[in-house]
Amino acid sequence: MSKGTRIGKCKLCLETKELNFEHIPPRSAFNKDTKYYILDQTELYKKAKEYTFENLKPKSRKEQGGIGEFSFCFDCNGFLGSNYVRTYKKFSHMAMSIIQSNDKKVKAFQLNISEINLLKFLKQITAIFIASNNHSFTESYPELLDFVRNEKSTELSDRFRFYMYLNNEGQNRNGHIHFTNLYGTVCEFTYSPFGFVLSIDNPKRIMQLSEITNFKHYENIKMLDKLPIILNKYPTYYPFPLDYRTEKELNDS
Ligand SMILES: [Zn+2]
Numbered sequence: 644m645s646k647g648t649r650i651g652k653c654k655l656c657l658e659t660k661e662l663n664f665e666h667i668p669p670r671s672a673f674n675k676d677t678k679y680y681i682l683d684q685t686e687l688y689k690k691a692k693e694y695t696f697e698n699l700k701p702k703s704r705k706e707q708g709g710i711g712e713f714s715f716c717f718d719c720n721g722f723l724g725s726n727y728v729r730t731y732k733k734f735s736h737m738a739m740s741i742i743q744s745n746d747k748k749v750k751a752f753q754l755n756i757s758e759i760n761l762l763k764f765l766k767q768i769t770a771i772f773i774a775s776n777n778h779s780f781t782e783s784y785p786e787l788l789d790f791v792r793n794e795k796s797t798e799l800s801d802r803f804r805f806y807m808y809l810n811n812e813g814q815n816r817n818g819h820i821h822f823t824n825l826y827g828t829v830c831e832f833t834y835s836p837f838g839f840v841l842s843i844d845n846p847k848r849i850m851q852l853s854e855i856t857n858f859k860h861y862e863n864i865k866m867l868d869k870l871p872i873i874l875n876k877y878p879t880y881y882p883f884p885l886d887y888r889t890e891k892e893l894n895d896s
Contacts, residue, residue: 655773656792666711672731672736674709674710675709691882731763733759757870773787799859806842815879818831818832823884826842
């Protein structure tokens, strides 16, 4: 189902143009026919338990045809499509099949990612954070724009650190920027099979997640035959950033 187009300012080239409905994550990464509700965040925070475990139904109408926003113009959409999206799709299908072919109780997986162009993958993740946030985000952090727009660039300052995990249980997380007391400034995006965290200006490593900031140096490591990565699998029941409590932990508290 097409959602049409809209006139607005593109979040990537910053020109005012006709905007496409951008699937976030890409349509080919299990986001084709997703049905979902758009919920007010404050409402969701207040009633996290009711929505998650007590069958409270949102009053808003059910949306369908994949999650996304009118973020990018046709040219920028095409640019991402031809440069980064296939890599993201490949990795997400690999991760999904590993999760699904194992017992639900398995909490960590080792994946061989030597076939994945990790620089492209990191740029697609960055594009997801840009698409999910409003314009003030890249006005504050213009470096992220340059990193995505220039497909060859491996330059990104150390103030930006990326992390990932696997996910197939709980709710999606929308990638919006949050200022937290424990982790400083973070954006978290979760859509099965992946969760990503972008941490800004926090010199401390987030220990429970696998850091993937070094994916930007892919050109230096791509010769390796085997490139193993260990990813934890976390549930995301509540909408709070970096909250990975299990269903049991939440219901016992
Ligand atoms: Zn554009």
